[in-house]
Amino acid sequence: MKKIILDSNFLMIPFQFNIDIFEEIKRICNFNYELFIIDKTIEELENLKEKEAKLALQLIKTKNIQQVTTNKDKIVDDLILENLTENTIIATQDKGLKDRLKEKMIPMITLRQKKHLILKTF
DSSP states (O other): OEEEEEOHHHHTHHHHHOOOHHHHHHHHOOSOEEEEEEHHHHHHHHHOOSHHHHHHHHHHHHTTOEEEOOOTTSOHHHHHHHTOOTTEEEEOOOHHHHHHHHHHTOOEEEEETTTEEEEEOO
């Protein structure tokens, strides 16, 4: 079973680009997986003023996405990197995080051409 961790900016894709990220993940992931967020992601979204962030919080509840409990004194990107296993995939749009994941050769899901998701593996 793979563990897909959704970053806060990734959760706003449905509202920014009108893309169903859950159907897209299902389309590109032909394996068993569970969706997670880092617990501090909720705090991060609550502190954003954009309406997409508020909608993303509702999405977390309605899709019943599981939370990874962490020591919350760090930034979310660092917490994501600390919670990696060999079965983890990170879903993000954050350029800095994508660069760090690429460096460590961690699989990631990203938005391509503002139209669909792709799974990058190394």
